[in-house]
Amino acid sequence: MEGETQLSGRVTFLIVGSLFLAITIAMGALALHLYRTYANATAMAACTVFSWGFGSMLISMALVLLTSRKKVRGRLATRRGKVTVRLGNRSPGSNGHVTGDGVEAEGEAGVPITSVVPSLFLAASSIGLAFFGLFLYGRHRLDLIGSGMFIAFVIYIANWSRLAWPRK
Numbered sequence: 001m002e003g004e005t006q007l008s009g010r011v012t013f014l015i016v017g018s019l020f021l022a023i024t025i026a027m028g029a030l031a032l033h034l035y036r037t038y039a040n041a042t043a044m045a046a047c048t049v050f051s052w053g054f055g056s057m058l059i060s061m062a063l064v065l066l067t068s069r070k071k072v073r074g075r076l077a078t079r080r081g082k083v084t085v086r087l088g089n090r091s092p093g094s095n096g097h098v099t100g101d102g103v104e105a106e107g108e109a110g111v112p113i114t115s116v117v118p119s120l121f122l123a124a125s126s127i128g129l130a131f132f133g134l135f136l137y138g139r140h141r142l143d144l145i146g147s148g149m150f151i152a153f154v155i156y157i158a159n160w161s162r163l164a165w166p167r168k
Contacts, residue, residue, distance in 0.1 A: 012107060013065055020058040027051035035141065045136070045146025049129070049153040056125040056157055060118040060164060067115035079104045113166045122161035130154045 031047035034040065083102030113119075133150030136142045142150065 013061060015107075017058055017061060020054050020061075024051050024055040024058060027054065041141055041143040042145045042149075045142055045149045048132075048136075049149050052125070052129050052132075053153055053157065056122060056160070059125075060122050060160070063115075063118040063121055064111050064113055064164075067117050068111050069114050075108055077106045113164060116166060119161050119164040119166075122157055122164055126154050126157040126161060129157060 027047045028051035031044055031051055034044035034047060080101070080103050082099060083104075084097050084099045086097045129150065133142065133147065133154070136150075137147060
């Protein structure tokens with residue numbers, strides 16, 4: 001790809017981790033606000049599980065980075081040129097798309113998992129989220145949809161734990 005740059009995996013993690021941290025803090029603060037104001041239980045549950053999920057990903061990524069004994073590699077690529085965006089507008093007199101100059105960015109980082117620590121952390125995180133959901137349910141703060149979100153995220157994080165186990 002035109003404009004391809006090799007980045008340190010640690011720099012790539014810093015960029016992605018900063019975004020995850022911002023989402024974790026914002027969603028967690030909103031969940032706490034919704035809990036304190038006895039607002040909609042579904043919205044509070046959604047903010048809680050997404051904050052917990054992003055926080056778990058962030059910490060497990062940091063643990064992989066800290067426990068990896070192999071080199072971390074990252075890549076960032078950009079492409080500039082003419083871009084066409086299709087619109088959902090089907091009104092008469094509209095051609096349904098916009099064309100102009102644009103930029104495309106793509107990046108990745110590769111880190112081999114060499115330790116069981118991130119997997120064990122994710123398993124503990126999944127169990128912690130399950131207990132937190134039971135606590136909120138016991139306080140009558142979860143509805144049916146919110147309970148379903150908690151159950152789904154407990155299963156997702158447990159699956160991340162399984163996938164984070166080091167391969168031989």
